[in-house]
Amino acid sequence: MKAFITGGAGFIGSSMADRLLLGPHNLVTIFDNFSWGHSDFLPRDNVGGRFKVISGDLLNLDAVKEGMAGHDIVYHFASNADIAGGAVDTSLDIRQSVIATYNVLEAMRHTGVGSIVFPSGSGIYGDLADQRIREDHGPLLPVSMYGAGKLGAEALISAFCHLFDMRCHILRLANVVGPRQTHGVVLDFIRKLLKSPDRLVILGDGKQKKSYIHIEDVLDAIFFLDAMCDQQINLFNITTEDAVDVNWIAQSVAEAMGLMPVAFEYTGGDRGWPGDVPVVNLDASKLFNLGWRPRLTSRQAIALSIKQLLERVPAETTRQAQA
């Protein structure tokens, strides 16, 4: 299989690249503009010339077409990762979610690539308090530009699949954690505590409660669904079944870093930033009913990702401080 991974140097994309390259016959092209991506995340050796990196921008349609030609499937993982930033520069998600996805679809149409895997997110559902959310929930009223951009991208994927005979997997993911996170609450806490080990500023009131899923479980789910579902449009929530609050994460990070007691300070309000959804309760029964379950709970996923990030981030921080 020849896979084209947008955002392939980022958190989810580079993890997918590594997984795909375990398959001895797979070829992987990574397309990334290195805005969130890291060259450190690229495959270590060139595994028999089976992967290629294109440094390019999805807003350049010609570059996307040229890079994509000859592939079998697109993993479209490039995205704006700064959800709070979308409320300041509202064009971020328009460009990096809507237009970028449109260009990916146009390139697929022009180059004849017929299959796309797209990570959407709980943000498309809006703010539903602790309501359990299935894939058929409506109406869809996102409260962030990130959520709006993802929903716009989903809509385009749906239309392209119908009009041009493509096939898609749209995966509405809980918060994904793991060693290569480039953003998110765990990474944020580790970075803050490396700078000031005795106090931690927590955005909001710390009671925001969400589900977290480990990257390895996400990759498993993607391959599972690819094998199990071949409708034209395959739409699934992917989440763990438990949820943890931000205070628990803060406590866990501080403990793992051996820093207790740490003074927790709160910016206040029930959400971390404009567009944040304080409680998310995705229902993944549609996926679970097919027989799949994540190996790690939210608590286990957070605990593992703290451990994994503590192997990566302090060294990075030291390097940056020395640079």
Place this chain on the structure above:
Amino acid sequence: MKAFITGGAGFIGSSMADRLLLGPHNLVTIFDNFSWGHSDFLPRDNVGGRFKVISGDLLNLDAVKEGMAGHDIVYHFASNADIAGGAVDTSLDIRQSVIATYNVLEAMRHTGVGSIVFPSGSGIYGDLADQRIREDHGPLLPVSMYGAGKLGAEALISAFCHLFDMRCHILRLANVVGPRQTHGVVLDFIRKLLKSPDRLVILGDGKQKKSYIHIEDVLDAIFFLDAMCDQQINLFNITTEDAVDVNWIAQSVAEAMGLMPVAFEYTGGDRGWPGDVPVVNLDASKLFNLGWRPRLTSRQAIALSIKQLLERVPAETTRQAQA
């Protein structure tokens, strides 16, 4: 009230302008690029300087901001009207629906206009055969670029309302008919029969069955909902309760033009064009439960619009032929 109407020289926009100008204290600004709009549709006399026309493009954000400043409400009626064309030039709906709506919202944010009325459509729901569709239907899987663009625009409106404290009415309209239609099956049939009075080519098999609502009923519903609903997001299907098929419309147009018998010829297939949805069955109980009903059924709306279009179109056609 100072109203800013995008697409104000088009079918729905110009009808709204006329209605608003009946209110002696209303001021109306029409913003239109005259791609679908007609100067014939502009208000006849300047009713005491209460309306203004700006010939401009929504893709020019600065022009939108400049034109919008000082208004109280935006009626955002500009849109791509060529649904079939979206499958040929896929960028049409991206530009004229998604980006145009984004620019309208950005201009609102910059100029402090806090209220928007947006006509969405049944296209956002996708192809659901004869299933009755309420506003809370999910998942939303549009099959046309038009539907995808409208859904993307809805998502942006929702996010902007939440992030920047705006208020919106999102109205998912059945097919709107009336004297100023610039597109649609009735107008298409009239134009074809004016050219060739003895035969009519019908796209698809003629069995596509949808609801139609007269523009005057749509305007009534918009004002009714404005008075009745002041949530941050007000989302309603607006439709009649009956539906008619394309064959019935063809027959009605031919009869009204005194042309029977006409040879009906079919292009075949169950839909008129790629992205067409052959059967649409919107459920407007949410609106009806508030006490509102359209005055005309689909049949009556079509019959009236045929009569009204036959007063406009033949003269236009003659003028064009002579020009």
